Amino acid sequence: MQFLPRAARQLFFLGLFLLAAGSVLAQPTGKAAKGRKRYTFAQKDSESPYVQNVTKNTDEEQEVDGSFTRLGYRSAADMLKEIEALRKLKDWADTTYQRRVAAIPPGGALVVTVHRQGPKGVEMSNLTLTATDKAGKEVFAQTLPAGTGRFFGRDLYQGKTVLPFPKMDPQELSISIRDVKLYQTFDYTLTLPAAQ
Structure with missing residues (x-):
């Protein structure tokens, strides 16, 4: 008992x-x-003039833990200029040009680039992007579509996703990219330009 x-x-x-x-x-x-270290003052991104990095995100860190994440923004006007330049270089039919112009998102596009260790680390669906305005109201949120990356060098793999962004008035937005696998959040400031 x-x-x-x-x-x-x-x-x-x-x-x-x-x-x-x-x-x-x-x-x-x-x-x-x-948590990730933060800059005292947001730093301008070297590739996208509309984006500033709030959390430290350097090439040295990607060598240590494979956590490099970059946010870029391409405005609709910038994409139109690129298509106009390509039209001059190539002999496009009018339908090709019109199709490319029609495919431009009216609010531009966000470009998310990551470097992660190992081929399975680049699963883009591990990332969730959230944009909030100055009042803290969520204006855009999306889990990135599934996708894998390509070999980048050493044991790093690169993944890249382009997300159409809704058209908004010129303003400053706070963007957070949360990686559920790394338990890390990458913060940015995006300044939307006026329509040109």
Whole structure:
């Protein structure tokens, strides 16, 4: 009769131990647990004049933990200029030109580029992008479509996604890209230009 309560007690304590161990393993560790370092003042992005980096996101960090994430923005006017330049270089039929112009998103496009370690680390559907205005109201949110990357060098792989962005008045938006696999959030400031 004493065996049953003792076995039940041991099973109870074993269950508590496994529960505690599981919650410890589920917690992010290292840099992810501390969060990303932030700049004192947002830094202009070297490739996109409309974007400023709020969280530190350097090439050195991608060598350490494969966490490089870049946000770019291409306005509809910039894309139209590029198509006009390509039209001069190539002998396009009018239908090709019209099809390309019609495919330009009216609000421009966000370009998300990531470098991650290993081919499975570049799964773009691990990323969720959220845009909020100055009042903190969410104006755009999307989980990136599934996709894999290509070999970038060493053990890094690169993934790239272009997201059509809705047309909005010129304003400053806060953009956050959350990586559910790395437990990290990358923050940016996007300044939408006036329509030209």
